[in-house]
Amino acid sequence: MRLPILTAVLLAAALPLRAESWDEIVAAARGQTVYWNAWGGDERTNDFIAWASDQVEAQYGVTIQQVKLADTAEAVTRVVAEKAAGQDADGSVDMIWINGANFLSMKEQGLLHGPFVADLPNARYLDLSPGSAASVDFTVPVEGYEAPWRLAKFVMTYDSARVETPPRSMAALLEWSAANPGRFTHPAVSNFMGATFLKQALIELTPDASALQGPATEGNFDAATAPLWAWYDALRPTLWRGGETFPENASVQEQMLNDGAVDISMAFDPASAAAAIEKGLLPETARAYALEGGTIGNISFVAIPYNAAHKEGAMVVANFLLDPATQAHAQDITVLGSFAVLDPAKLGEAERAAFNALPTSPALPTLEALGPTLIEPHPSWMTMIAEAWAERYTR
Amino acid sequence: MTRAGGRWLRAAVLAVVALGLVLPIAAGLWGTLAAAFGHLPAIGANGPSLAPWRQLVDLPGALTSLRLTLWTGFASTALSLVLALAAAAWAHGRFGPRAIGRAIAPFLAVPHAALAIGLAFVIAPSGWIARGLSPWATGWDVPPDLAIVHDPAGLALILGLVIKEVPFFLLVILGALAQVPAAAQMRAGRALGYGPAQVWAFVITPQVYAQIRLPVYVVLSFALSVVDLGIILGPSNPPVLAVAMTRWFLAPDSGLILPASAAAVAQAVIALGAIALWRGTETLVSLAGRAILRRGRRGRTWSGAAWGGAGIVGALLLLGLLSLAALTLWSLTWRWSFPNVWPESLSLHTWARPGAGWGLAALNTLVIGFVTTALALTLAVAWLEGEERGGLARARWAEGLIYLPLIVPQVAFLYGLQVVFVRLGLAGGIGAVIWGQALFVFPYVMIALSDPWRALDPRLLRAAAALGAGPMRRLFAVRLPVLLRPLLTAAAIGFAVSVAQYLPTLFLGAGRVPTLTTEAVTLSSSSDRRVTGTYATLQSALPFLVYAAAFLIPAWVFRHRRALSGETG
Numbered sequence: 001m002r003l004p005i006l007t008a009v010l011l012a013a014a015l016p017l018r019a020e021s022w023d024e025i026v027a028a029a030r031g032q033t034v035y036w037n038a039w040g041g042d043e044r045t046n047d048f049i050a051w052a053s054d055q056v057e058a059q060y061g062v063t064i065q066q067v068k069l070a071d072t073a074e075a076v077t078r079v080v081a082e083k084a085a086g087q088d089a090d091g092s093v094d095m096i097w098i099n100g101a102n103f104l105s106m107k108e109q110g111l112l113h114g115p116f117v118a119d120l121p122n123a124r125y126l127d128l129s130p131g132s133a134a135s136v137d138f139t140v141p142v143e144g145y146e147a148p149w150r151l152a153k154f155v156m157t158y159d160s161a162r163v164e165t166p167p168r169s170m171a172a173l174l175e176w177s178a179a180n181p182g183r184f185t186h187p188a189v190s191n192f193m194g195a196t197f198l199k200q201a202l203i204e205l206t207p208d209a210s211a212l213q214g215p216a217t218e219g220n221f222d223a224a225t226a227p228l229w230a231w232y233d234a235l236r237p238t239l240w241r242g243g244e245t246f247p248e249n250a251s252v253q254e255q256m257l258n259d260g261a262v263d264i265s266m267a268f269d270p271a272s273a274a275a276a277i278e279k280g281l282l283p284e285t286a287r288a289y290a291l292e293g294g295t296i297g298n299i300s301f302v303a304i305p306y307n308a309a310h311k312e313g314a315m316v317v318a319n320f321l322l323d324p325a326t327q328a329h330a331q332d333i334t335v336l337g338s339f340a341v342l343d344p345a346k347l348g349e350a351e352r353a354a355f356n357a358l359p360t361s362p363a364l365p366t367l368e369a370l371g372p373t374l375i376e377p378h379p380s381w382m383t384m385i386a387e388a389w390a391e392r393y394t395r
Numbered sequence: 396m397t398r399a400g401g402r403w404l405r406a407a408v409l410a411v412v413a414l415g416l417v418l419p420i421a422a423g424l425w426g427t428l429a430a431a432f433g434h435l436p437a438i439g440a441n442g443p444s445l446a447p448w449r450q451l452v453d454l455p456g457a458l459t460s461l462r463l464t465l466w467t468g469f470a471s472t473a474l475s476l477v478l479a480l481a482a483a484a485w486a487h488g489r490f491g492p493r494a495i496g497r498a499i500a501p502f503l504a505v506p507h508a509a510l511a512i513g514l515a516f517v518i519a520p521s522g523w524i525a526r527g528l529s530p531w532a533t534g535w536d537v538p539p540d541l542a543i544v545h546d547p548a549g550l551a552l553i554l555g556l557v558i559k560e561v562p563f564f565l566l567v568i569l570g571a572l573a574q575v576p577a578a579a580q581m582r583a584g585r586a587l588g589y590g591p592a593q594v595w596a597f598v599i600t601p602q603v604y605a606q607i608r609l610p611v612y613v614v615l616s617f618a619l620s621v622v623d624l625g626i627i628l629g630p631s632n633p634p635v636l637a638v639a640m641t642r643w644f645l646a647p648d649s650g651l652i653l654p655a656s657a658a659a660v661a662q663a664v665i666a667l668g669a670i671a672l673w674r675g676t677e678t679l680v681s682l683a684g685r686a687i688l689r690r691g692r693r694g695r696t697w698s699g700a701a702w703g704g705a706g707i708v709g710a711l712l713l714l715g716l717l718s719l720a721a722l723t724l725w726s727l728t729w730r731w732s733f734p735n736v737w738p739e740s741l742s743l744h745t746w747a748r749p750g751a752g753w754g755l756a757a758l759n760t761l762v763i764g765f766v767t768t769a770l771a772l773t774l775a776v777a778w779l780e781g782e783e784r785g786g787l788a789r790a791r792w793a794e795g796l797i798y799l800p801l802i803v804p805q806v807a808f809l810y811g812l813q814v815v816f817v818r819l820g821l822a823g824g825i826g827a828v829i830w831g832q833a834l835f836v837f838p839y840v841m842i843a844l845s846d847p848w849r850a851l852d853p854r855l856l857r858a859a860a861a862l863g864a865g866p867m868r869r870l871f872a873v874r875l876p877v878l879l880r881p882l883l884t885a886a887a888i889g890f891a892v893s894v895a896q897y898l899p900t901l902f903l904g905a906g907r908v909p910t911l912t913t914e915a916v917t918l919s920s921s922s923d924r925r926v927t928g929t930y931a932t933l934q935s936a937l938p939f940l941v942y943a944a945a946f947l948i949p950a951w952v953f954r955h956r957r958a959l960s961g962e963t964g
Contacts, residue, residue, distance in 0.1 A: 035907060040914075041921040046752065067906050068752075070917040073645045078905050080649045081810075084437025085818035092823040092905045105649065109438075162537075182540035188631060190642070245545050245631050251922035258922070259521035260537040260733045280730045280742075281922055383648075394456040394633050 022121055025312045030061040032313030036302075037075035038097035040068020041251050044275060048336050051329075056320050062313045067093070072102050079111050079305045091307030095314040098146060098303045100138035100192070100379050106303065107145055113304040113311055115144025120315065122322035123147075127343035133299050134341060139213055139378040146301035147318040150330060150338040152268040153290075153297035153373060154200055155365065157254070161285040163263050168292045170201045174231060177238040183263045185240035185247060185256075189389045193250040195382050197266060198389065200296050202228045202381070203374055212377035216384045225385065229392070236393070243393070258282050270370055271337025274361040278334060287363050294372035299341050328354040333361055400866065401784025408778045412796060416834055419812055420800060424663070426811025430656035438649050447653035451661070454643075454654060456633030461665075464636040467549040467629070468619035468669060471556035476611060478557065478711075479564030480603075481704020484595040487577065492569045497946075502562035502715055503888070504938040506895035508912055509931040511555045511627040512919050513718030515544045516725070518551065521733050523721055529734035538733055545631045552629040556618050558715045561708055563614065564607070570846065571606035575599060588693040592701050597688050601681065608677075609794075610842075613801040615673055616666040620804030623897040623916050636662060637806050641898075644810055656810065663807035670802070719935055725928030745929040752914065757933050759825070760894055760910045764937070767829050768889040771837040772882065778841065779848045780870060789845075797841050800834045809902045816903055823905035831899035832892075840889040847881035877959060879952060883945035891938035911937070 020028070040046060046066060053064035069075055075096045082091050098106070106112050117123050126134050126148065134148045135141065158166040167176040177184045187194035203209050205227040211220055236243035240262055247253040250267055257265040258281055267273070267288065276282040302321065304314045320326055324347055327340040340355065347355075429435065433442030451457055486495055502510075517523045521538035529535040544551045577599050584594030604611075625638040633639055636658060643655035725731070729742035745751070782789060812831070821827045851874065859873045875882065897912050904913075911934040918927040953959040 037906070040917055043751065043921075043923060043926060050750070065907075068909060068914070068917060069906060070920065071645050074906055076649065077645055077652070080437055080652070081814055082817050084435060084814050087817055087820070092907060101648075109649070240540055241542050244547055245542065248631065248920045252920055255922040255924070256521070258732070261521050261540075276922070279923075280740075280925075283732065390455040395459060 022119065025119070025315055026060060029310070029312035029316040032310040033063045033065050034310050034313040034317050035067050035092060035094045036064050036097070036314075036317065037067040037069055037072070037078075037093050037095065039070075039072055040066065041070070041249065044279070044336055048330060051335075052317070052320065052326070055326070056317055059320070060316050062316050064317060072096065072098060076102050076106055076111075079106070079307065080109075082307060083111065088307050090309040091305055092309070093305045094308045094310045095317060096303050096305065097149075098301055099298065100140070100376070101383060103137050103146060103301065103303060104140050104379050106305070107140070111306055112145045113306050113308060114146075116304065116315055116318075117142070117144040117147045120147060120319040120322060122319050122324075125322060125324060125342040125346045127346070133297070133373070133375075136375070137301060138298065138376040138382070142301070146303035147322065148299045148301050148341040149318070149321040150300045150336070151297065151341050152300055152338065153270050153370065154196055154295040155267055155270050155272070155288045155290050155370070157257060157265045157267055157273045157282070157286055157288050158263060159257060159260075159283060159285055160287050161283065162260070166264060166287075166289055168289070170204045170231065170291075174235050174238075177235055180263065181238045182240050182242075184238070185243075185253065185262055186266065187249050187253055188246040189386050191249045192382075193253075193266065193268060194246065195386050196268060196296060198228065198232075198385050199377055199382060200291070200374075201231065202377070202385065203296065204291070204293065205231055212381055213375070215378050216380040221384055221388075225388065228385075229388075254281065257286070269338055270365055271333045271339075274333045274363040275337045277361070277363055288365050290365060290370045292371070294374050295370075296376055297373035298376050324351040325354065328358065331355060332358050333364055334359060337364070401781050401786070404777060405781030405785050405787065408774060408781050411774060412778075412837075415830070416800065416837065417796065419815065419830075419834065420803060420808050422815045423808030423810070423812030424803070426814050427656050427659045427808055428811075430653055430811070431660040432657075433653060435652060435656075438652065440650075440653060447657040451654040451657045454639075456639070457636075457658075460633045460636045460639045461661075463549050463630055463633075464619055464665065465669070467552050467556070467635060468615060471553045471560065471618045472611070472615045472673075474553065475557045475560035475564055475614065478704050478708050479561045479568055480600055481701050482561070482708040483565060483568045483572070483603075484592060484599075485701040485705035487572065487595075488581075492573070495565065495569060499562035499565050499712075500942050500946075501719075501939055502559065502712065503566060504891045504942045505559075505715075505719065505935040506891070506912055506938065507555070507559050507621070508623045508627065508895070508897060508916050508919070509722060509935040510559055510715060510718055511624045512915060512927055512931045513720075513722040514555050514558065514714065515551070515627055515919075516721050516924065517714065517717050518554070519544045523717065523736075526734050526736050535734060544628060547630050547632075549630050549635065552624060552635070554711075554714075555624050555628045556621070558711045558718075559624075560614050560618070561711060563610070565708075567607045567610045568603055571603045572599075574606060575602045590694055590698050592698040593694070595701070597684055601684070604677075609798055612670045612673070613798065615669055616802050616804055619666050619669055620662050620806055622806065623912070626916060627919050636665070637804070640806055652810075659804075659807045659810065662804045666802065666804050666807075722928045722931045722935070725924045726932045728925050728928070742925075745926050751926075752909070753911070753929055753933060756909045756911045756914045756930065757937070759908055760912070760934075760937060763825060763829055763832060763900075763908075763910065764890045764893040764941075767832045767836045767893045768840070768886050770829070770833050771840040771889050772844075772886055774837055775841045775844050775885070776875070776882075779844065780874075783848075784866060797838045799838075801838050805835075805898050809898050813902045813905075817905075823907050825904070825908050827903040827905075828900050828908045828910075831903035832896045835896060835899065836889045836892045839892045840885045843885035843888045844881060847878060851877060879959075880945075880949040883948055887938070887942045887945035890941045894934060894938050 036049060038049060049064060049066045056062045056064060075093050079091060079093055128135050137146065156166065167173040186197040189195050189198060202225065203212065206212065206224045211224055247256060253265045254276060256262045270288055273282060273286045273288040277284055277286055302318050304311055308314055324342060327342055330336045330338050331340050431447055433440050433444035433447050520541045520543055525535065525538060580598050581591065581594050584598055585591065620637045622637045622641050625635045629635050629638060640655050640658040640662065643651040643658065726745060727741050727743065728738040729740040731738035816827050855873055855877065856869050859869045864872060895912060897916055900908060900910050900913050911930050915927060915930040915934050918930055
């Protein structure tokens with residue numbers, strides 16, 4: 001009984017922010033520059049962040065400086081390096097676009113500020129009930145240490161000028177690739193998109209998908225993944241370059257689809273094909289589609305490191321990102337095209353109207369065609385699959 | 396008085412170099428070394444232990460990475476050297492050194508990463524060459540499934556390195572040739588019945604090589620540890636050791652920092668071991684050369700080699716030019732599908748939006764480049780002036796000091812240095828980046844400036860002294876103005892080196908200081924060649940403009956001074 005109280009007292013002492021009201025946070029944030037560490041490989045996301053900076057500057061006097069990362073782990077490494085040097089305040093990272101393994105790693109090492117999500121006024125639009133998509137990140141409980149900002153869902157992309165009917169299951173994909181050798185590949189498994197592809201296959205092929213919600217262990221891993229490796233052993237020789245080398249990430253594979261070097265690509269964003277056509281990065285005939293039985297989906301979050309120099313500013317930005325107007329702007333396919341993270345049931349009439357007025361495109365699948373959203377397996381599966389894959393196929 | 400003043404000046408310069416250059420490298424190496432032996436309290440590792448090394452050896456593909464590193468490093472260096480020597484043999488006597496210098500200047504100015512990004516597009520199965528030949532000659536409606544870029548043997552990486560290193564070797568060979576009485580020896584050799592290529596190979600090359608040994612080691616160390624080229628052109632599964640190590644440093648699992656540090660230490664050992672091995676091979680080659688000479692055979696053997704080498708170098712430079720042209724064309728493109736030779740539609744959309752990022756990156760690049768170069772140039776002038784006034788010859792250890800940052804692989808000390816900088820509260824700012832880059836800019840400026848400085852006709856200074864000019868006046872009113880051209884050339888080289896820095900900018904800037912190079916390398920793994928093309932075009936244009944300025948300013952300033960508008964006055 002005593003321990004929780006002690007912990008709470010210590011937490012309160014360590015985190016003076018908890019005592020502040022939102023107004024005080026907004027006041028403290030004024031004039032701050034938030035260094036938002038975000039993967040910088042997508043020009044539209046970068047543009048969206050620049051737009052958000054203009055908005056929060058006008059509304060709150062806070063500016064955002066995007067630190068463009070090639071890999072989110074760079075920011076984690078930086079915080080680790082700062083902790084190594086004993087820099088426990090005034091850190092260089094104020095906010096990180098984060099997910100899954102990186103979140104788990106930072107949370108476990110106590111590198112995150114929080115919990116702060118409940119303090120954000122716009123958190124009232126979220127469904128934060130236990131087990132909801134916004135309260136679990138790759139099955140790791142969020143517990144208020146990161147705020148959602150965009151929804152992602154696995155889709156495949158193909159060029160309808162070259163492929164008439166794309167394969168809609170992993171079994172069909174193997175058949176298709178065997179019939180069209182060298183015309184399909186997936187991003188490197190060290191990249192999260194490549195790992196997601198294998199996870200999607202795992203959910204379809206594993207004997208008991210519910211086991212994936214628990215941690216992967218030495219005991220259950222082999223049985224759960226045996227069908228996956230059998231399938232992959234058959235698929236790999238049919239891949240582009242015989243499965244000896246892989247595109248670095250989904251962006252590079254999208255460029256290969258554009259060049260015609262492969263016929264199918266994949267994305268973690270249902271609107272990516274429509275967006276790429278809009279930008280001139282894919283032919284007009286590109287289409288996105290989901291697999292039978294649904295595809296993996298997850299929410300992207302922003303987290304604040306424990307030593308961030310501008311915590312208040314970061315909270316203001318996190319709150320701004322949850323604003324229904326911001327979420328509607330982000331869902332516009334001419335802007336980001338990423339689906340809103342808010343609970344539609346909690347939105348008012350006016351807020352819903354903004355979403356209904358958004359433009360559409362033939363490359364954008366309807367919500368119906370997208371099918372159900374499958375929950376991410378526990379992150380340990382991704383780690384163990386990536387390791388097992390590297391061991392099996394990296395010589 | 397002046398002699399003592401010179402000693403004092405040199406001591407001050409040495410102190411700056413020791414504190415600013417040697418100390419950070421030593422501290423960085425120490426940090427990396429500690430982590431390699433399992434000591435990094437931040438992630439709960441308290442060494443010493445050998446576990447990181449066992450972990451490193453057990454990482455999938457680690458041995459293949461090592462093999463690839465050695466193969467690409469040695470092959471690219473040896474190939475570049477042989478090609479440059481052959482091309483120099485061919486060009487010598489045909490063109491003056493200044494004409495050659497002007498022809499290779501663009502390739503010296505262009506950063507590795509920009510050239511590699513362009514090259515990757517030109518040679519890829521979906522690239523420009525394939526587009527030029529398809530479908531009429533090849534029958535390809537879609538790009539063929541060929542392993543060209545990111546090929547498992549690292550050939551594309553070797554090609555990229557060779558295109559960039561051959562011009563550098565040509566430059567240092569030209570410099571060395573000025574010290575060799577090549578024309579007289581050629582006449583003597585020919586009179587004895589040897590063919591020109593034989594004289595070149597057996598008489599002139601050994602004298603040239605003795606002078607360019609250090610630059611060769613620098614190139615070897617660089618090729619063994621290059622990261623940005625490895626990412627853009629090299630094999631990916633597994634990559635070369637330096638790329639694999641960078642990935643481990645940046646992996647979500649922070650425990651990988653330990654084996655990554657072990658790999659960084661291994662990288663330093665590999666570089667030093669490779670240099671020792673190269674040194675040993677030099678002896679063998681010279682023994683073999685002497686054995687061949689002793690047989691005394693005359694004739695025109697080897698002369699085909701010079702033509703062949705020059706032809707290959709010409710083709711490589713053409714490929715380089717094509718790469719640069721491809722970058723610019725992509726930056727102006729809207730859509731360009733396979734197999735069209737030219738874009739279907741053009742657009743200025745990326746150039747029209749500097750706010751999207753390239754504006755800030757270009758500004759950072761310019762500011763960092765100019766400040767770093769100014770610092771390095773000031774320090775180099777102070778060093779040389781100190782030597783001069785103190786009447787001191789350059790000691791071997793001082794030479795070693797200058798080359799230290801170029802021979803120890805960057806990856807070996809940058810992570811440790813980042814921790815040091817964070818501890819000092821210096822990380823993440825533009826100042827840290829400037830300091831980090833100066834470590835690499837200073838040596839090149841020093842190398843570029845030393846010879847012209849010493850070659851200055853001492854009578855000019857004696858005359859000035861006789862006319863009553865003090866040491867400061869002699870420096871600012873005589874020496875520096877007369878040396879304007881080499882000073883600006885050294886500055887241009889320094890600027891180009893600064894623009895090209897990738898790892899120091901990434902690590903010491905804590906990713907917060909975007910430059911054209913960091914952004915271009917990041918973008919090279921994205922889907923938009925048009926944006927990458929914009930960054931890479933700017934990245935090559937800035938150093939090129941500075942080179943052009945270094946050429947034009949003295950020509951204009953000295954337009955009425957014929958003797959001064961020459962190479963060194």
